[in-house]
Amino acid sequence: MTSTTQQPAVQAGDPPSWWDRRSDLVMRRPFNEFTFTHMNWLMPTERVARGPAVRPLIAAPEPLDLTYRFDDRDLSLADLHRRTFTTAFVVLHRGAIVHECYPGMFAGPHTRMQLFSLSKSVTSVLIGIALAEGAIGSVKDQVTDYRRDFAGTAYDGTTLADLLDMTSGVGDLETWDGTDSAIRRFERAVLSGGDVAAIIRSVPRTGPIGERFNYSTFDAQVLGWVLEAATGRSLAAYASERLWSRIGAERDAYYGLTRSHPRTAIGAGAFNATARDLARVGRLMADDGVAGGHRLLSAEWVRRSRGTDLPHLAVGALGASGYDHYGYANQWWTLGESCFHAFTGLGVHGQYLFVDPAADVVIVKCSAWACEDDEARDRETITALRRIADHFA
Structure with a gap:
C-alpha cells in the first residue's frame, strides 16, 4: 500500500532530521x-576473499600484568x-x-571490525605490492598518469609519493566539526548516493606540492583509485588476490562501498x-614484507613506512594535522x-595497528570511542602500547 502523505519540505534553518544525523548517531x-x-x-560491501590455506597463528599466551605510567598514575x-x-x-x-x-560487547576472534582510516595503511601495503x-x-x-579525469584539478601535477605522505597541498585542515566541511560532504555523498569523485575533484589547492603535511582522506582515496586503474581490478579483488590470500587470513574481509553507482570502495x-x-x-610489515616465506613487499617499501628524513614529516613537526608525538x-x-622506529596505522574512534620491528611485536587495538578524535585517549594508548613493546624488547 502506497502512502500519499506528503513530507514537509525542509526549510533553511530547520534542525537536521534523524536521517540527516544518522551517521552521527551510529558512531x-x-x-x-x-x-x-x-x-x-549498514552499507554496500565487496568481499575480500581469503585464500584456500589458512596460516594459523601459534598461541603462546602469557599474563601481561605489567603497568604503564600515565597522568602520574600506574595503570594496568x-x-x-x-x-x-x-x-x-x-x-x-x-x-x-x-x-x-575482546572486551567489546559484540567482538570476538571471528568478528570483523570497522577500521576507519587504518584502511589507509592497508592501501599503502597494496600500493607497495603493485610496485x-x-x-x-x-x-x-603522477596521479594523471593513471586517472586522466583528475587533469585540471588540484591533483594535477601531484605524484603518488605526495599522496602517500599527504603532502599534496590539496584541501584544508580535515575537521569533523560542523556539517559543511569537505570531509562531511564526502561522508554524506558516500552514505546518500552522491558523486564522491566530483567532490574530491572540486577540492582546491591550498599550498605548494610536497612542502607541508596536511592529513587528507582525499589523498588516500585517490591512491585507491590509482591502484584500481593501474591493476584493472577492484580494490577488494586486488586485496584478495595479492594480500589476503597470501598472508593466510582466517576470514574474508570486506570494503564498504558508496551507495552511488558505479559503486566504489572507500579505500x-x-x-x-x-x-x-x-x-x-x-x-608482514614487521617481517620486512615477507609472508609465508614469500616476499610481497620490498624491504625498502617497509623502511619507507617506518619514517622519513623529510623535516616536515618528522615526529612533532606535523602541525595542526597531527598530534606532536607522531610523524608521518x-x-x-x-x-x-x-x-626503535615503531610505527602505527590509525583509525578514528581508536583503531590501531602498532608495529615495533626491533621488539618483534605487533599489537592490534580496536575501540569504540565516543568521538572521532581524542588526543588524551590516543596519547594514553600509545604510552601503553610502547610499554608492551618495551616489555618484550
Missing part, C-alpha cells in the same frame, strides 16, 4: 559497539581497556599470539577485518628513534 556510544562490528548491515591493561573503550586487543610477539582479549609486481611504475608517477576508510587478520598484516610516512604514523 556514538553505546550504539557504535554494535555498528563498528556490523558495518555490512584492564585500566587501558576500560578507559579507552577497547573492543578487541591482540598482541603478537615473534609471530605468536601472546595476549588476546613490486610492476603494475605501478614508480612513486614518482581511505572502510576496510573491515578481524583483529587476528589485521595482526597478520602487521606481521607512506600512510603510516611514525614514532621516531626513541621507539
Whole structure:
C-alpha cells in the first residue's frame, strides 16, 4: 500500500532530521559497539576473499600484568581497556599470539571490525605490492598518469609519493566539526548516493606540492583509485588476490562501498577485518614484507613506512594535522628513534595497528570511542602500547 502523505519540505534553518544525523548517531556510544562490528548491515560491501590455506597463528599466551605510567598514575591493561573503550586487543610477539582479549560487547576472534582510516595503511601495503609486481611504475608517477579525469584539478601535477605522505597541498585542515566541511560532504555523498569523485575533484589547492603535511582522506582515496586503474581490478579483488590470500587470513574481509553507482570502495576508510587478520598484516610489515616465506613487499617499501628524513614529516613537526608525538610516512604514523622506529596505522574512534620491528611485536587495538578524535585517549594508548613493546624488547 502506497502512502500519499506528503513530507514537509525542509526549510533553511530547520534542525537536521534523524536521517540527516544518522551517521552521527551510529558512531556514538553505546550504539557504535554494535555498528563498528556490523558495518555490512549498514552499507554496500565487496568481499575480500581469503585464500584456500589458512596460516594459523601459534598461541603462546602469557599474563601481561605489567603497568604503564600515565597522568602520574600506574595503570594496568584492564585500566587501558576500560578507559579507552577497547573492543578487541591482540598482541603478537615473534609471530605468536601472546595476549588476546575482546572486551567489546559484540567482538570476538571471528568478528570483523570497522577500521576507519587504518584502511589507509592497508592501501599503502597494496600500493607497495603493485610496485613490486610492476603494475605501478614508480612513486614518482603522477596521479594523471593513471586517472586522466583528475587533469585540471588540484591533483594535477601531484605524484603518488605526495599522496602517500599527504603532502599534496590539496584541501584544508580535515575537521569533523560542523556539517559543511569537505570531509562531511564526502561522508554524506558516500552514505546518500552522491558523486564522491566530483567532490574530491572540486577540492582546491591550498599550498605548494610536497612542502607541508596536511592529513587528507582525499589523498588516500585517490591512491585507491590509482591502484584500481593501474591493476584493472577492484580494490577488494586486488586485496584478495595479492594480500589476503597470501598472508593466510582466517576470514574474508570486506570494503564498504558508496551507495552511488558505479559503486566504489572507500579505500581511505572502510576496510573491515578481524583483529587476528589485521595482526597478520602487521606481521608482514614487521617481517620486512615477507609472508609465508614469500616476499610481497620490498624491504625498502617497509623502511619507507617506518619514517622519513623529510623535516616536515618528522615526529612533532606535523602541525595542526597531527598530534606532536607522531610523524608521518607512506600512510603510516611514525614514532621516531626513541621507539626503535615503531610505527602505527590509525583509525578514528581508536583503531590501531602498532608495529615495533626491533621488539618483534605487533599489537592490534580496536575501540569504540565516543568521538572521532581524542588526543588524551590516543596519547594514553600509545604510552601503553610502547610499554608492551618495551616489555618484550
